[in-house]
Amino acid sequence: MSNIIEVRDLRTVFEDRIVHDGLNLNIKKGEIYGILGSSGAGKTTLLREMVMLQEPQSGTINVLGYNLKNIKYEDAQKLIQQWGVLFQSGALFSSLSLRDNIALPLVEYTDLSKAMIDEIVEFKISIVGLKQSDGALYPSQLSGGMKKKAGLASSLVMDPELLFLDEPTSGLDPISVREFDALIVKLRDNLNLSVVMVSHDLQSVYDTIDSLAIIDNKKIVYEGSLKNISNAKSDFVESFFKIDNKEGLIL
Amino acid sequence: MHNSSLDIIYADNKLSLIFKGELTLYDISKFQKKTDSIDFAKYKTAVLDFTNATHLDSAVAIFVANLEKKFASNEIETETVCDKRDILNMMALVKSQKSRYSKKAEPQKIGVLEKFGRVIYYKYSLFVFFMAFIGELFANWLHYISSLKHIRYKEIFFEINESGVKALSIVSITNFLIGIVVSYQSAYQLKIYGANVFIVDMLGISILRELAPLITAIVIAGRSASAYTAQIGTMKITQELDAMKTMGFNPYKFLVLPRIFALMIVVPILIFVADIMGIIGGMIIASIDLGISSTLFLDRFGDVIAAKHFFVGIAKGPFFGFLIASIAIHRGLSVEDNTQSLGANTTKSVVEAIFAVIVCDAFFSIILTKLGI
Numbered sequence: 001m002s003n004i005i006e007v008r009d010l011r012t013v014f015e016d017r018i019v020h021d022g023l024n025l026n027i028k029k030g031e032i033y034g035i036l037g038s039s040g041a042g043k044t045t046l047l048r049e050m051v052m053l054q055e056p057q058s059g060t061i062n063v064l065g066y067n068l069k070n071i072k073y074e075d076a077q078k079l080i081q082q083w084g085v086l087f088q089s090g091a092l093f094s095s096l097s098l099r100d101n102i103a104l105p106l107v108e109y110t111d112l113s114k115a116m117i118d119e120i121v122e123f124k125i126s127i128v129g130l131k132q133s134d135g136a137l138y139p140s141q142l143s144g145g146m147k148k149k150a151g152l153a154s155s156l157v158m159d160p161e162l163l164f165l166d167e168p169t170s171g172l173d174p175i176s177v178r179e180f181d182a183l184i185v186k187l188r189d190n191l192n193l194s195v196v197m198v199s200h201d202l203q204s205v206y207d208t209i210d211s212l213a214i215i216d217n218k219k220i221v222y223e224g225s226l227k228n229i230s231n232a233k234s235d236f237v238e239s240f241f242k243i244d245n246k247e248g249l250i251l
Numbered sequence: 252m253h254n255s256s257l258d259i260i261y262a263d264n265k266l267s268l269i270f271k272g273e274l275t276l277y278d279i280s281k282f283q284k285k286t287d288s289i290d291f292a293k294y295k296t297a298v299l300d301f302t303n304a305t306h307l308d309s310a311v312a313i314f315v316a317n318l319e320k321k322f323a324s325n326e327i328e329t330e331t332v333c334d335k336r337d338i339l340n341m342m343a344l345v346k347s348q349k350s351r352y353s354k355k356a357e358p359q360k361i362g363v364l365e366k367f368g369r370v371i372y373y374k375y376s377l378f379v380f381f382m383a384f385i386g387e388l389f390a391n392w393l394h395y396i397s398s399l400k401h402i403r404y405k406e407i408f409f410e411i412n413e414s415g416v417k418a419l420s421i422v423s424i425t426n427f428l429i430g431i432v433v434s435y436q437s438a439y440q441l442k443i444y445g446a447n448v449f450i451v452d453m454l455g456i457s458i459l460r461e462l463a464p465l466i467t468a469i470v471i472a473g474r475s476a477s478a479y480t481a482q483i484g485t486m487k488i489t490q491e492l493d494a495m496k497t498m499g500f501n502p503y504k505f506l507v508l509p510r511i512f513a514l515m516i517v518v519p520i521l522i523f524v525a526d527i528m529g530i531i532g533g534m535i536i537a538s539i540d541l542g543i544s545s546t547l548f549l550d551r552f553g554d555v556i557a558a559k560h561f562f563v564g565i566a567k568g569p570f571f572g573f574l575i576a577s578i579a580i581h582r583g584l585s586v587e588d589n590t591q592s593l594g595a596n597t598t599k600s601v602v603e604a605i606f607a608v609i610v611c612d613a614f615f616s617i618i619l620t621k622l623g624i
Binding site for chain 1: 277279283313337344348349351589590
């Protein structure tokens, strides 16, 4: 399968702090790809660089065949419509109802009729597991879990090929976390999505992820499937996955 | 970008819809126009052919599902020809989701009477909230001044610095310019009558009594009212106020009263500075335009301007300060959980603060004149 995201020799510097130095990774089409690392390792920064919110000092990032460096305005607009991003706090527009939040890109970018937009919005609300009656609520009236689901619905509205999730399950209760994980796997299977997610939750990692990258010490210390994780030489991996050197990985 | 098309072939009583290429939501309105022109009564069977389609997104799947429903309601048999798993999966997913939710309930109609009632109730609840604010303010005020220990000096001095010291330059410049403007315009009129020296009476009374307090209050309303509303409003949105309450810090004691006290202390001081700057501005124009030297100006100033004008101006300060701070904070606390309401309340805060200052000034004008002060 082909790579939909390729990162080569990425270097990111914040003032006097080096975040990434010579970071490489490949994300294949159709997989759920996890980015893990201790806090402050630059996971969210990496994600922000992939969605053009931030520019690295050097190195190249290729997303869906576009090189993000010096990308033309028209290409960037096309690219933006092919991905969806779910931010940590949901990032819904607080002055719009949930239904209007989801419908916004459809209203702005397409010439669909009102009735058709309503139907698409209803479908997205239903597929992320919210009730139709929730559509009239405003973001401030939603609970944490509903906000995440609503954010997911609005990032899915244009049927993106690629979905970026920044800690999708943080701040949710364990039951909601499992539901959300199952939802992401279901969506990937049904909507032919590729998913890139930053996660902290070990159970989420086991439940959803096909392959993962671990950022430690400014580089990727491990990239690949969960099975071979015990080969990685990193303090973070050992403490996060509690690898016992004699028995190997305990799942 | 991508190529897609819908060809419709009409044959006797059989209808063939041939979808080609990558079908995405950008194509739907194009397809919609084509299918709208079909005369459904004429046909018995319909074939939906996806053999040459490469991709189908959920929006198009919804469109196709609607089309099938339309065929069914016109008693046309539908046959789907497709050999791609992805496309079939997507259509199955849409159908299964659609069956899970029934048609959404239409929003119920609201009558004129109910609408009117809702508006009145909303206004009433705002009024109740305002009264509660006033009540809480005075209850806390009493507790605040009941002992010197309760007063939060640090916060008060911080706010004095923020709203007073940092506003010194803008208040000075504004009032200096007002002094120049008033003096220049009056000089032109006074020259006609040769009543040059009366510029002192005119400037002294108008600036000390009315202009300096009013201009200062308006500058502070624009500067601090907006800042207070935005600060407290944002704290409410980010739940900082809730956090304070749960930690036992009463927001009225930590946020509200220090700001009110600060403005009540600092506005009279600013008015004093404004008086000086306004008179200096006027004096400069008087010496340039009317040939009244600064010595002559100040001599006459001492003779004709009674001290009461100065004290009336200064005495307005605490009232203006109280109005500006309490309106701004009330607006800050009225902010709801969305960004739009933050903007609306900040606008209202400044407008209402300036309006209240002018109304208060009018009351002072009438009452003090009646009292002969």
